[in-house]
Amino acid sequence: MNAAVRRSGGRAVGMAAVLAVVFLTAGPPDRLSAQDSQYSIRGLGMPGRWESVRARSSAGAFAPFDPLSPLMEAAMADVGRLTATAGEGTSYREVIVGDTTTRLRGTRFPLMAIVGQVAPRLAVAAGFTTYLDKSWDVTQRDSGVLRGTMERFTDEITSDGSVGDLRLAAAARLSRGIAIGAGVHLLAGSTRMTAARRFDDSTFHVVQQLAEVRYGGLGVSGSVLIGLAPGLSIAGWARSDGRLRAKVGDATSAETDLPRMAGGGVRLAPSPSARFAASVAWRSWSSAGAGAFDTWSWSAGGEFGKGRVPFRLGARGGQLPFGPGTTAPTEFAATAGTGRAFAQGRALVDIGVERLERRGGGLTERVWTVLVGLTVRP
Amino acid sequence: MTRRRLAFIGAVLVAAACVERVAAPGRCPSFCPSGQITIVDTLLAGSISGDSAFRGYVLAYQSSVMLASDTPLVDGRPIFRINGLGARRVITAGDTTTGAILGADSARLQISITRRDSSMRNLSLRFYRLPITIDTSTRFADLIGPFAASPVHTLNVDALLAQPGRKDSVTGDSVVADDTVSHQLVLSLKLDAAAARYLAADSGTVAYGLRIAADSFASIALGKGSLGPVLQWYLRVDSAGTSVARTPGSLGVAFGSFVHDPPPAPPDSTLAVGGVPSARSILRVAFPRSLRDSTQIIRATLFLLPAVPARGAPADSFVVEVRSVLADFGAKSPIDPRLGDTTVIHVGATDTLAVEVTNLLQLWAADSTLPTTLMLRARAEVQSFGEVRFYPSIAQAFRPALEVTFVRPFPFGVP
Numbered sequence: 150m151n152a153a154v155r156r157s158g159g160r161a162v163g164m165a166a167v168l169a170v171v172f173l174t175a176g177p178p179d180r181l182s183a184q185d186s187q188y189s190i191r192g193l194g195m196p197g198r199w200e201s202v203r204a205r206s207s208a209g210a211f212a213p214f215d216p217l218s219p220l221m222e223a224a225m226a227d228v229g230r231l232t233a234t235a236g237e238g239t240s241y242r243e244v245i246v247g248d249t250t251t252r253l254r255g256t257r258f259p260l261m262a263i264v265g266q267v268a269p270r271l272a273v274a275a276g277f278t279t280y281l282d283k284s285w286d287v288t289q290r291d292s293g294v295l296r297g298t299m300e301r302f303t304d305e306i307t308s309d310g311s312v313g314d315l316r317l318a319a320a321a322r323l324s325r326g327i328a329i330g331a332g333v334h335l336l337a338g339s340t341r342m343t344a345a346r347r348f349d350d351s352t353f354h355v356v357q358q359l360a361e362v363r364y365g366g367l368g369v370s371g372s373v374l375i376g377l378a379p380g381l382s383i384a385g386w387a388r389s390d391g392r393l394r395a396k397v398g399d400a401t402s403a404e405t406d407l408p409r410m411a412g413g414g415v416r417l418a419p420s421p422s423a424r425f426a427a428s429v430a431w432r433s434w435s436s437a438g439a440g441a442f443d444t445w446s447w448s449a450g451g452e453f454g455k456g457r458v459p460f461r462l463g464a465r466g467g468q469l470p471f472g473p474g475t476t477a478p479t480e481f482a483a484t485a486g487t488g489r490a491f492a493q494g495r496a497l498v499d500i501g502v503e504r505l506e507r508r509g510g511g512l513t514e515r516v517w518t519v520l521v522g523l524t525v526r527p
Numbered sequence: 528m529t530r531r532r533l534a535f536i537g538a539v540l541v542a543a544a545c546v547e548r549v550a551a552p553g554r555c556p557s558f559c560p561s562g563q564i565t566i567v568d569t570l571l572a573g574s575i576s577g578d579s580a581f582r583g584y585v586l587a588y589q590s591s592v593m594l595a596s597d598t599p600l601v602d603g604r605p606i607f608r609i610n611g612l613g614a615r616r617v618i619t620a621g622d623t624t625t626g627a628i629l630g631a632d633s634a635r636l637q638i639s640i641t642r643r644d645s646s647m648r649n650l651s652l653r654f655y656r657l658p659i660t661i662d663t664s665t666r667f668a669d670l671i672g673p674f675a676a677s678p679v680h681t682l683n684v685d686a687l688l689a690q691p692g693r694k695d696s697v698t699g700d701s702v703v704a705d706d707t708v709s710h711q712l713v714l715s716l717k718l719d720a721a722a723a724r725y726l727a728a729d730s731g732t733v734a735y736g737l738r739i740a741a742d743s744f745a746s747i748a749l750g751k752g753s754l755g756p757v758l759q760w761y762l763r764v765d766s767a768g769t770s771v772a773r774t775p776g777s778l779g780v781a782f783g784s785f786v787h788d789p790p791p792a793p794p795d796s797t798l799a800v801g802g803v804p805s806a807r808s809i810l811r812v813a814f815p816r817s818l819r820d821s822t823q824i825i826r827a828t829l830f831l832l833p834a835v836p837a838r839g840a841p842a843d844s845f846v847v848e849v850r851s852v853l854a855d856f857g858a859k860s861p862i863d864p865r866l867g868d869t870t871v872i873h874v875g876a877t878d879t880l881a882v883e884v885t886n887l888l889q890l891w892a893a894d895s896t897l898p899t900t901l902m903l904r905a906r907a908e909v910q911s912f913g914e915v916r917f918y919p920s921i922a923q924a925f926r927p928a929l930e931v932t933f934v935r936p937f938p939f940g941v942p
Binding site: 187188190191192193244246249251252253254255256285286287288289293295296304305306307308342344346348352353354355356357358360362395396397402403405437438472473474510511512 | 559
């Protein structure tokens with residue numbers, strides 16, 4: 150019987166390994182993005198969500214307490230054994246402007262992390278997540294006077310890539326009730342940008358310019374996790390990022406201040422089969438320049454079931470950092486998800502679905518996102 | 528159990544299948560990038576200098592056609608020589624015995640009209656006997672006498688085309704081929720003994736000249752080389768005191784050219800292109816460094832103002848092409864065969880000419896080692912009398928100019 154279980158578990162781990170290979174090799178580094186948005190076009194980009202698929206399935210409410218979510222480091226202190234996780238999201242997006250609806254879609258690989266205990270009270274982690282998604286493609290019909298004649302043309306400006314957050318973090322448990330963590334963040338990435346103009350009058354050749362824009366920056370973060378009582382924990386975190394430097398070739402094209410941010414959360418587990426959490430975060434994105442706003446965001450969610458197939462749900466809302474006008478666009482999302490453990494818990498597949506709506510500046514985005522996460526504990 | 532797991536994993540993979548569609552209409556400026564494509568249009572009026580014209584690249588006898596014209600502007604006359612068979616001829620094939628060529632009963636001359644104006648009416652061809660000494664140095668004035676004599680043969684092309692079977696039973700002339708697509712017309716002319724005199728003293732060499740006329744301005748081109756003219760002799764040969772008929776093989780032209788009046792205008796300060804002998808003009812462009820670096824040229828137009836109306840037969844528009852050179856050696860600059868831009872010149876036109884030279888300037892921008900020199904020439908040199916003369920750069924008010932439309936570097940990386 151034990152041998153049969155081991156064989157079955159071995160197959161599951163093998164399949165999980167195949168899935169891991171699929172996830173980790175399916176997209177090149179410049180596709181490591183979270184989720185596209187029209188709100189990312191004018192501004193630095195769309196900030197990523199630093200949550201594992203498991204945490205995101207409950208709207209991110211559990212992210213401060215999830216050792217595999219790169220939001221906070223202190224939660225890693227109790228990870229126990231070496232664990233690797235990766236996530237993937239496929240979004241189906243409707244962009245509604247006035248009477249015009251455009252349907253878009255994209256697949257992103259926003260997360261990979263490896264966490265392990267290196268000493269009885271010390272855990273370290275390495276991995277990456279999306280800091281800013283910068284993938285978009287805008288087409289526009291317009292006209293202008295050229296050589297004394299009104300010329301009609303079509304512009305297409307595209308950006309494909311992202312800024313990744315490469316994190317090296319450590320967490321330590323100071324006592325039964327307190328764990329702390331800290332991390333350094335290397336912000337790196339690139340976008341392949343093109344600008345094209347096609348004139349209706351073919352006498353004018355097609356305008357075609359392209360460049361690879363490289364980004365770089367640094368950040369630090371710290372966090373604390375406090376167990377107030379059995380089943381009740383609170384968490385707090387803070388992070389400060391420096392400046393994001395954009396370079397085209399050897400020339401620096403822009404330097405932008407990145408935000409300071411802080412947040413906290415509370416988790417309540419009244420019974421082994423029910424867990425609840427809520428979190429809040431503030432980010433000073435207005436330092437990024439004109440058209441940027443400080444943001445607040447919140448989330449609340451629950452996870453039910455103590456077996457191998459839990460059920461998760463949650464809701465979140467908040468503001469977006471970039472948008473037209475004088476007020477920040479807003480977003481609201483509801484999520485649900487589940488997971489499945491294989492091989493005596495050594496392989497976990499999490500799936501989730503998110504319905505998101507963003508509003509602001511006369512534009513509405515409605516997004517369905519299917520999330521798939523894989524966690525392996527060899 | 529395993530099947531259920533595989534189905535679960537399969538469903539996960541299907542849900543995660545990679546798809547991508549990110550292009551959306553822009554709603555500007557709110558949801559468009561802050562940077563925009565900036566296009567600049569500039570007239571480089573003073574950028575062309577060091578321009579000059581040269582003549583003599585292709586001479587009349589080097590042309591692939593012989594030009595005939597009868598217009599107030601130019602009188603063109605094809606001339607050609609066909610070398611003879613000698614004074615004696617083998618009487619019987621396989622036998623070395625020869626007999627003196629006594630003369631010719633007749634001959635048949637085949638010519639090809641490779642270009643003609645289909646609206647031209649009553650096109651007539653008049654053939655004249657010329658001295659067999661004609662060569663590359665022969666000029667129009669040298670042949671005034673022979674052309675003043677009576678023609679040895681006359682043909683009305685339109686009348687021949689109207690004949691049943693396109694054959695004139697009286698003269699023996701006929702139409703061999705009439706290509707309605709290319710308008711190429713092949714004629715076979717019967718020359719009687721008087722027109723086709725086989726003189727043993729000249730080894731049977733004959734030379735003919737051609738004048739044309741029509742109701743309106745006449746202008747045609749006759750093919751050379753494989754396209755004629757071809758002469759078929761019908762000879763009388765002495766065979767032991769008996770005159771016998773012999774038909775040797777057809778003979779092609781040994782020399783074919785044309786003469787014309789007036790001769791080309793002497794060189795002046797204008798920029799001549801085309802004509803006979805062909806003229807080319809060279810323009811040196813001070814290509815601004817700002818255009819070379821970090822910009823994309825999307826349109827460049829060379830403006831040229833004719834100093835005099837374009838000359839030539841009224842129906843013979845011609846094509847002028849602008850090319851860059853591989854090296855600037857003045858008149859002997861080797862032309863870069865890769866790229867060229869063209870424009871059509873209509874005879875009599877005096878309007879400013881605009882030639883799109885975008886390809887050439889893009890090439891200069893991409894390769895800074897190339898000389899920024901333009902060469903103007905007729906695309907088909909010495910295949911028509913068409914010639915145009917443009918104002919040079921020293922004529923400040925009418926000088927050649929370049930208008931360049933280019934794109935400034937897009938501000939990539941700026942939020």
